[in-house]
Amino acid sequence: MDSILKITFLLHLLLITLLVLEPVAVATHWSRKKTYLLEADDLVTSLPGQPRVNFRHYSGYVTVNEKNGRALFYWFYESSTLPDEKSLVLWLNGGPGCSSVGYGATQEIGPFLVDSDGQALKFNPYSWNTEANLLFLESPIGVGFSYSNTSSDYDNLGDDFTAQDAYTFLHQWFLKFPLYRKRIFYIAGESYAGKYVPELAELIHDKNKDPSLFINLGGILLGNPETCDAEDWKGLIDYAWSHAIVSDETHKTIKESCDFYSNDTWSNEDCRQGVEEVFKQYNEIDIYSLYTSVCIGNSTINSEDKSVKVMFKSTSKLMPRILGGYDPCLDDYARYYYNRADVQKALHVSDGRNLRNWNICNMTVFNYWSDRKESMLPIYKKLIAAGLRIWVYSGDTDGRVPVLSTRYCLSSLGLRITEAWRPWYHQKQVGGWLQEYEGLTFATFRGAGHAVPIFKPSESLAFFSAFLSGESPPFQR
Structure with a gap:
């Protein structure tokens, strides 16, 4: 490379570095310089209301099907320390139909939380990108900013479709970010991602038999996850009764009339009425x-939208779709922020004029859902046999996928207990309780709802760090 080319190259690098809101040291090795050039188009440089930070973040689209014009939106945050050494973690939210950007990134574990007026962002000191490089994916199409130009694609929405597109996304994303190709990779998520995460992990595990497709999967982390439909339903009903949400009579009616293992569950009128009373x-x-x-x-x-939406399908044990999360107001703030023209332009979603309509959850995705696995337990067994790390946690004040549901599911696996039930501690206080099985760790978060990091940000970050290290949280004060 002659002197003129060298000067041009260095000026290009300097320009990219200066665009970041707080300058960071320019990496010295060639592979990092090369990566800057590959990633430059997706670098976020002027996100409205963003606090000053010392790490880079990127967002944009990855095409997963050229013919149909199918593209998934992602947002990637480098770790705030030692990004070249830290693992890569993909976070997924569920629904199906809810945004990982709107929930995971904006309300829970991302470095920027939408402020109460929807006008600005505030820094999250408990962001999980202090421990890893964080990748958020809006999946499948129809969720958040993700889309397809082929309307018939939406007729195919389901578990397998979502897993295949997410798998394709990863390989295409690694072409943009080749330095992460061989990193230890983990998948994390909550709620209906209790289906997404194991299914994607299984697909990666199976495809890894081809060395050219290898992804260095280390394990999965699941929060309040939908796992096995029948056990999840039983846990939901028993939890509501044990926490005085419903009467003894309603609980008795459901126990006597509902067979959650049957495809004819909702044909029993007493069962339907009993379950409807729970959600009432x-x-x-x-x-x-x-x-x-x-x-x-x-x-x-409005008040109608805040209410629980129960959709019984006679041919399926599909869990009810329930709008909102911990605080419906937070959902509103996110909706306002991500529909701003300047925000969409900064995130490389639109040109700032032709805007995309962003919603935190899309009920149409749920309504079109055509393929669903009733249980993840066979996949759990497969991943355990493969030696992957599996940690499951539950906020114990969640009624949607309550701790009882998860305990029922895990109990049915019949795993050998290696460390008995006992409290774990954070900052000398009981964070929850924990039990270790052969191949799986289960923990509760004391006083946390469905989206655990919202309620227990410091504890969840410490727990996440323990998961990455493979070491149990502290068992003494």
Whole structure:
């Protein structure tokens, strides 16, 4: 390379570095310089309201099907320390139909949380990117900014379709970010991602038999996950009764009339009415967080939209879709922020004029869902046999996928207990309880709702760090 080319190259690198809101040291090795050039188009340089930070973040689209014009939106945050050495973690939210950007990145574990007026962002000191490089994916198409130009694609939405597109996304994303290709890779998520995460992990595991497709999968981390439909339903009903949400009579009716293992569950009228009564009572509080207040007043969501939506399908044991999360107001703030023209332009979603309509959850995705596995337990067994790390955690004040559901599911695996049930500690206080099985670790978070990091940000970060290291959280004060 002659002197003129060298000067041009260095000026290009300097320009990219200066565009970041707080300058960081320019990496010295060639592979990092080369990566800057490959990633430059997706570098986020002027996100409205963003606090000053010392790490880079990127967002944009990855095409997963050229013919149909199918593209998934991602947002990637480098680790705030030693990004070249830290592992890569993919975070998924569920629904199906809800945004990992709107929930995971914006309300839970990302470095930027949308402020209460939807006008700005505030820094999250408990962001998980302090421990790893974080990748958020809006999946499948129809979720958030992700889309397809072929309408028939939406007729195929389901578990397998989502896993295949997410797998394709990863390989295409690694072409943009080749330095992460061989990193230890983990998949994490919550709620209906209890299906997404194991299914994607299984696909990666199976495809890894081809060395050219190898992804260095280390394990999965699941929070309040939907796992086995029948056991999840039983846990939901028993939890509501044991926490005084419904009467003894309603609980007895459901226990006597509902067979959650049967495809004819909802054909029994007594069963239907009993379950409807459970959700009628949950409409009075927040099913995701039993002991906190609901949002009242300034929310733009009307009272009907705040209520629990129960959709019984006669041929399926599909769990009900319930709009919202811990605080419907937070959903409103995110909706306002991500529909701003300047925000969409900064995130490489639109040109700032032709805007995309962003919603935190898309009920159409749920309504079109055509393929669903009833149980993840066979996949758990497969991944355990493969030696992958599997940690599951539950906020114990969540009524949507309650701790009882997860305990019922894990119990049915019949795993040998290696470390008995006992408390784990954070900052000398009980963070929850934990039990270790052969091939799986299960923990509770004391006083946390469905989206654990919202309620217990410091504890969840410490737990995440323990997961990455493969070491149990502290068992002494």
